[in-house]
Structures are given as structure tokens and as C-alpha cells.
Amino acid sequence: MLLRGFIGPSYVGRSKNVAAETLFNWYAQRVEADEPQQVVYYPRPGKPVFAELVGSPLRALFSQDGRCVAVAGQTLYELFDNAAPVNRGTLTAVDGNPATITSNGTAGHQLYITSGGRGDIFDLSTNTLASITAAGYPVNTPMGTYLDTYFLTIEKDTAQFNISAVDDGTNWSALDFAIRVAGSDNLVGIIQFNKVIWLIGSLTSERWYNSGATFPFQAVPQVLLEMGCCAPFSIVRTSVAVCWLHQSERGQGIFVAVTDYTPRRLSTFAVEAIWQTYPTITDAVAYALTWEGHEWVVLNFPEGNATWVYDFNEQLWHQWSWWNPVTGAQDRDRGWVHCHAFGRHLVGDWETGTVYSLDPDSAVDGVDAIVWERSSPHLKNELITNFYGNFQLDTETGLGGSTPTAQLSWSSDGGHTYGSARDMELGAAGQFNTRCRVAGGLGSDRDRNFRVRISNDVPPSGVMAAYVDVMGGTG
Numbered sequence: 001m002l003l004r005g006f007i008g009p010s011y012v013g014r015s016k017n018v019a020a021e022t023l024f025n026w027y028a029q030r031v032e033a034d035e036p037q038q039v040v041y042y043p044r045p046g047k048p049v050f051a052e053l054v055g056s057p058l059r060a061l062f063s064q065d066g067r068c069v070a071v072a073g074q075t076l077y078e079l080f081d082n083a084a085p086v087n088r089g090t091l092t093a094v095d096g097n098p099a100t101i102t103s104n105g106t107a108g109h110q111l112y113i114t115s116g117g118r119g120d121i122f123d124l125s126t127n128t129l130a131s132i133t134a135a136g137y138p139v140n141t142p143m144g145t146y147l148d149t150y151f152l153t154i155e156k157d158t159a160q161f162n163i164s165a166v167d168d169g170t171n172w173s174a175l176d177f178a179i180r181v182a183g184s185d186n187l188v189g190i191i192q193f194n195k196v197i198w199l200i201g202s203l204t205s206e207r208w209y210n211s212g213a214t215f216p217f218q219a220v221p222q223v224l225l226e227m228g229c230c231a232p233f234s235i236v237r238t239s240v241a242v243c244w245l246h247q248s249e250r251g252q253g254i255f256v257a258v259t260d261y262t263p264r265r266l267s268t269f270a271v272e273a274i275w276q277t278y279p280t281i282t283d284a285v286a287y288a289l290t291w292e293g294h295e296w297v298v299l300n301f302p303e304g305n306a307t308w309v310y311d312f313n314e315q316l317w318h319q320w321s322w323w324n325p326v327t328g329a330q331d332r333d334r335g336w337v338h339c340h341a342f343g344r345h346l347v348g349d350w351e352t353g354t355v356y357s358l359d360p361d362s363a364v365d366g367v368d369a370i371v372w373e374r375s376s377p378h379l380k381n382e383l384i385t386n387f388y389g390n391f392q393l394d395t396e397t398g399l400g401g402s403t404p405t406a407q408l409s410w411s412s413d414g415g416h417t418y419g420s421a422r423d424m425e426l427g428a429a430g431q432f433n434t435r436c437r438v439a440g441g442l443g444s445d446r447d448r449n450f451r452v453r454i455s456n457d458v459p460p461s462g463v464m465a466a467y468v469d470v471m472g473g474t475g
Contacts (some may be wrong), residue, residue: 006450006466009023010271010316020411027042043360044318046459047364048356048357058336069122074091074116075089075091081342092119092132103146104146104169118141136174136176154190160178161187183206188229189235191236191242192237196220197217203226205225225263231281234286236287240259285299285336285337286299297309297312322368334356363455369456372455374451375449376449376450384446388442388468395461397427400429400430400458406423
């Protein structure tokens with residue numbers, strides 16, 4: 001029979017006896033044709049090394065108009081498609097957070113970089129890096145953005161934001177600032193979206209626009225979003241919304257998307273409950289990318305050691321992970337910052353100075369093999385003992401590789417623990433009719449979860465369904 005729900009999202013409930021569905025390194029995709037399987041799994045891209053930079057971690061990546069830069073530790077590098085990286089200088093300050101980089105384009109030929117609470121300007125015409133020394137520059141600036149010829153930043157632990165001179169990030173007047181007044185909470189983030197500046201506080205948020213007045217930015221009248229942010233670097237812009245990990249006077253921990261005035265909840269009860277088990281969620285870091293038509297937000301929890309990915313197209317969550325070869329565990333994904341450059345998606349490592357290039361044909365993260373994993377929904381029938389025969393995975397076989405097998409294991413205790421694995425053939429290269437299955441001998445229990453894991457130097461592709469023979473008992 002069809003193992004119902006095998007193709008589905010990651011959903012591990014507060015109680016694993018309710019739901020214990022893991023989904024690591026596969027993502028779901030609808031089939032836009034009249035085929036028997038309407039939703040399938042494809043593997044997320046691997047991460048071969050693109051560049052190794054001196055300094056760690058890799059704290060920012062930015063690309064625009066053919067130029068690409070990275071921040072590794074406290075050092076700014078320029079990256080090239082077919083040449084060695086070039087050291088462009090040392091930033092004024094460094095901390096453990098991501099750096100932010102924005103550009104004022106050809107009019108100003110500058111990159112504005114915030115790092116460690118300080119600001120630097122990289123001149124794209126002279127390839128020189130300099131600290132912002134203007135007397136009017138704020139004391140502690142965690143992040144910046146750009147709109148309408150102005151760089152903008154917030155001052156940490158205040159309700160104040162500042163703007164630069166027109167097309168000049170080295171020039172900041174002490175008079176060019178504003179204080180948000182719609183909400184009384186301090187600002188934690190700032191981002192531009194759809195020609196509006198979002199000022200995101202610890203409890204509330206509001207939008208400002210360029211009115212053309214002496215101080216150009218004014219609050220959008222009668223707009224106050226009763227929702228702030230608990231993790232400043234979870235704030236991310238997608239093509240359809242601004243997203244962040246919420247906080248309000250009522251609590252925290254919902255991942256939301258905001259287009260205009262109304263937040264939309266993206267997280268589920270299950271992922272919210274898991275996030276609350278982490279030591280903290282205030283360290284969350286997000287980036288967005290578009291991959292083969294999928295709009296993804298990748299949300300990393302450093303202390304929680306986990307990476308969650310929301311797919312706007314499918315409206316489903318899955319997880320990315322790095323298989324730790326020392327501990328044999330699914331740890332958080334290696335990438336936490338991103339840009340698109342040279343026709344590639346580049347991501348930076350949270351621990352080292354490594355830049356990776358996302359590759360759909362790669363089965364490694366750096367030098368470490370990827371482990372793809374899916375745990376099924378519960379199989380039970382009024383807690384009557386079931387006897388299990390054959391298990392078969394409906395997947396593309398014959399792709400080859402050095403270890404073309406999948407491993408099947410199962411849990412008889414509600415998804416809490418799994419037994420030893422049984423191998424299922426995936427077929428040598430060209431053996432497209434190979435059946436990926438275990439023939440019989442799968443035991444009996446009252447509550448069963450199956451788990452499939454694959455690790456091979458050729459990525460698995462086109463996982464469409466799972467089938468299992470089940471015969472019910474009487475007790």
C-alpha cells in the first residue's frame with residue numbers, strides 16, 4: 001500500500017508520538033503535469049568550495065553590477081569568477097554577527113559596510129577601504145540599508161535612525177536623524193522594501209517613505225505594526241515580503257512575512273515548539289535565495305544548531321543540515337550568508353573563511369558527504385499489532401556512485417529511537433530498472449515510523465513515494 005504522507009514537510013511535534021516527520025536536505029516540488037505523483041522530493045544543492053579566505057567566520061557576501069565582495073573575520077575581500085580573491089583591507093571593528101553591505105551604485109560608487117557596530121566605506125572606483133570618521137555618524141550601528149541616494153542606519157539601543165549625505169557614505173551630519181515616535185520601543189533593525197524603509201523595533205514596527213522634505217524621510221501616517229523582532233539578523237528581504245522572527249508584548253518566536261500592513265504567519269506549531277527548545281532564538285540569521293523557481297528563506301539558529309528552510313512556492317518547511325562526521329549527527333548547515341554572483345549562488349561558512357558555490361550535481365558540503373533523510377508519518381491502526389512485509393522506495397535509480405544504496409530503519413516507540421538499518425539498492429550507473437526495496441522481514445508493532453537515509457557521491461533524485469505491505473493482527 002502507499003505509505004501515506006511520506007512525501008510531505010518536516011513536522012516533528014511537541015510529542016513525537018503525535019508527529020515525528022523529519023526532512024533533511026530534500027525539498028518538495030509540485031509536478032506541473034498530469035502524472036501519477038503530484039509532489040516529489042529533489043535534493044537541495046551541494047556546496048563545493050569556491051574560495052578559501054583568511055579570516056573567519058565568513059560574515060557577509062555582496063554582489064552588484066559585476067563586483068562581488070566578502071567579509072571574512074575583519075577582512076574585506078573582492079571575489080572573482082576565475083581569479084584569486086584580493087584583500088581589500090581591514091574593517092574598523094568585528095564581532096560574532098554578520099556584517100551588512102549595501103551600495104549607492106554608479107552615482108556614488110561606494111559600498112557601505114557595518115561590522116561590529118562601526119561603519120566603513122569601500123570606494124569601488126579606487127578600491128580603497130576607509131572607516132567612517134564623520135562626527136555625525138552614530139556610535140553603534142548594527143546594520144545599514146540604502147534608498148533614494150541615502151545610506152541609512154540605526155543606533156543600537158535607541159529609537160533613532162540616521163541618514164548619510166546624498167551619494168556619500170563618508171559624510172554624515174549630526175542633524176540628519178529622526179526618532180520614531182509611533183512606538184516607544186527601541187529599534188533593532190532597518191531594511192528597505194518596495195521603496196519604503198521598514199523600521200523594526202523590539203515590540204513594534206513602522207514604515208517610513210521619502211517625502212522630499214528637508215529631512216527626507218517621514219512616517220507613513222497611521223501605520224504601526226504591533227509586532228517587532230527578537231533576532232535582528234533574521235530580518236530578510238524576499239521578492240514578495242520582508243520576513244523576520246517576531247517578538248511582541250505577548251511573546252516571541254513566530255516567523256512572519258509582511259508585505260504591507262498585515263503580518264502573515266509562516267511558521268507552524270511544530271517548528272515554533274522546536275525553536276523554543278533551543279538555548280536562544282535571538283541569534284537567528286536568515287538569507288533568501290531563488291533556486292530553480294523556488295523562493296526560499298534559509299533560517300539558521302547557531303545555538304540551536306539547526307537550519308530551517310521555508311519554501312514560499314510550496315508553503316512548506318524542510319531542513320538543511322551538515323552531517324558531522326565526528327558526531328554522526330545532522331548539525332546546522334554550513335552556509336549562513338549568501339549572494340548571487342557570476343551566475344552562481346555563493347554562501348559563506350559560519351565557522352571558517354570558506355565560500356561555497358551551490359551545485360545541484362554535488363553530493364558534498366566542502367569535503368563532507370551529505371546525508372539525505374526522511375522519516376515517515378506514524379503507521380498505526382487503533383494500536384492493533386501490524387505485520388510488515390516489503391518496503392519499496394519509488395525513486396530514480398541507476399544514477400551510479402560509489403555507494404548506490406539507501407538505508408531503511410524503523411521506530412517502534414513513536415519515533416523516539418530507530419533500530420539498525422537495512423540496505424536498499426539504488427543501482428549502478430545505467431541500471432534504471434533497479435528496485436529500491438527491502439523484501440520482507442520488517443517485523444511487527446502497534447506504532448511504526450520508517451526512516452530512509454541516503455549518502456552517496458551522486459545526489460538522489462526524484463523521490464516520488466514509498467510503499468509498504470501491511471497486514472493487521474487482532475491484538
